[in-house]
Amino acid sequence: MKKLTYAMTVLVVTMVFSVNGNELDTxxxxxxxxxxxxxxxQKLFEQICASCHAKDLSGGTGFNLKDGEWVHGSAPSQILSNVKTGFLNAGMPGFEQVFDATQIEAIVAYVLSKREGWDNLTYKLYQLNGADDTDVTADKLIKxxxxxxxxxxxxIPEVQHYFIEFEGDFYAPKDLDTQVWLQWGFPHELKVYINHKQVTKGGTAWFPTWRLERGKQHLKVTYRSGDTKPNQRDLILIGTNLDLTVKLFPLSSKAKNIVEEKKFELKASDHILIQRKRILDLPPSTISVGFPTKVNYGFNTKTCAVVGLWQGDMLNVGPNIAGRGEDPSLPLGEWxxxxxxxxxxxxxEHKCHYKGYRLENGNPVFSYTLGGQQYALSVETKSSNTLNFIYxxxxxxxxxxxxxxxxxxQWTHGLQPIERQSALLTPKQNGRVVVTATATATVKE
Known part of the structure; x- marks a missing residue:
């Protein structure tokens, strides 16, 4: 009787914990x-957690927090518990004494909001009778x-002729249109289903794509081996933006290594960095300059214009390196x-003629001519919230x-605000025009 009572007590406690966990998960x-x-x-995460897990949650010394691989449990309540208690043997402290309950829940909520890729992923493997067999029935399920x-x-398959399907919940970015991209897709027989409806294939024969919905959805991918060569069947599935310029996250095992190779970050930690790489959203022939104050700009040598300004760390040049120049480098901050x-x-009426740059205390000064006039442009900054563009x-x-x-x-010349429309500015006696850009709302550094 005592054993029965003890067993019943354990069962009740377990059931209560499960219910409470489910409520907390919701x-x-x-x-x-x-x-x-x-x-x-996000603010709390970037203050404390980003140093180990990266600002974009992609991982560094700590785990990737965006993908579907969770060593210590993927349920929201489990993540919350892990943040509270930590894992000192793995170098992660607990934050229960640092943040209150509301703050820790906000951190976990932010992590959950940035999920990318599969969740609760399962597979089914069917053995077929030959390359032409398209009849997938329950009796052919072998694994x-x-x-x-x-x-x-x-x-996974160890048989010659097969049909395999992968299915689970899937998280795509909420603020960006994305797609599934199959690298070297011809002649593979791959189909994609979102929320139980087949998705129309786009792209090209060699690089087919399937449009994802934003946020959470149910995703199923099926593949029939047919007469494809065995050494070509380990498919590369990657989540990308719609123009394929950014490889965002892997959907298949082989794709993971490819995506991870595309991460090589440049940060101007103690001196100014200068890079001439292809950069997403910036024109070709742009030279990027990064400051230790975590502000960066791009100067286009074809138009002699400042074509971009972003706050935060400088660049991930990994895509440009791994893609041999095909993929652009990615700004690490916010535009x-x-x-x-x-x-x-x-x-x-006139085109500019770029002459090059010289360094003054490590800071580039760009020289060019325009309409018979000689110009030099440099940028000075004391913080990520204020820059002086000096002509x-x-x-x-x-x-x-x-x-x-x-x-x-806000843009000013001296103490006078400058409108967005063209402004005629007169140099001071030293031949300089200083245009100042100042953030009107303080931005995290």
Missing amino acids: TLRLKSQDVKVTQQG SGELAKGLADFA VFHAPEQLQHVNE SITGNQPIKLKIPETSNW
């Missing part, structure tokens, strides 16, 4: 959809299971503006500039 999932909560969580790493593993918005001369002009002739459209930023 609460945290709802909070992950609340913008105010996730914004608070099934869960995939804890959240990646479709096309290397203030980028092309077609730009700080540029208003002079449609040096021979002959002290007025300079006409078009100001980029920016939100939460």
Whole structure:
């Protein structure tokens, strides 16, 4: 009787814990959809957690927090418990004594809001009778299971002719249109289903794509081996933006290594960095400059204009390196503006002629001619919220500039505000025009 009573007690306690866990999971999932909560969580995450897990949650010394692989449990309540208690043997402290309950829940909600890829992924493998067999029936099922790493593993089959399907919940970015991209897709027989409806294939024969919905959805991917060669069947599935310029996250095991190779971050930690790489959203022939104050800009040598300004760390040049120049480098911070918005001369009659740059205390000074005038441009900054664009002009002739459209930023010349429309600015006696850009709302550094 005592044993029975003890067993019943354990069962009741377990059931109560499970119910409480389910309720907490629901609460945290709802909070992950609340913008105010996730914004608070983002601020706290970037203050404390980003140093180990990266600002974009992709992982560094700590785990990737966006993918479907969770070593210590993927349920929201489990993540919350892990943040509270930590894992000192793995180098992660507990934050229960640092943040209150509301703050920790906000951090977890933010992490949940940034999920990408599969969740609760399962597979089913069917053995077919030959390359032409398209009849997939229950009696042909030979293997099934869960995939804890959240990646479709096309290397599972050990038979020659087969049909395999991968299915689970799937998280795509909420603020970006994305797609599934199959690298070297011809002649593979791959089909994609979202919320139980087949998705129309786009792209090209060799690089087919399937459009994803934003946020959470149910995703199923099926593949029939047919007469494809065995060494070509370990498929590369990657989530990308719609123009394929950014490889965002892997959907298959083989794709993971490819995506991870595309991460090589440049950060101007103690001195100014200068890079001439292809950059997403910026024109070709752009030279990027990064400051230790965590502000960066791009100067286009074809138009002699400042074509981009962003706050945060400088660049991930990994895509450009791994893609052998095919994929652009990615700014690591947040845009203030980028092309077609730009700080540029208003002079449609003449083209600029770029002459190069020299370094002054490690800071580049770009030289060029435009309409017979000689110019030099340098940028000075003391923080990520204030920059001085310094134009040096021979002959002290007025300079006409078009100001980029920016939100939460003010542009001034001296103490006078400058409108976005073209402004005629007169140099001081030293032949300099200083245009200052100042954030009107303080931004995290």
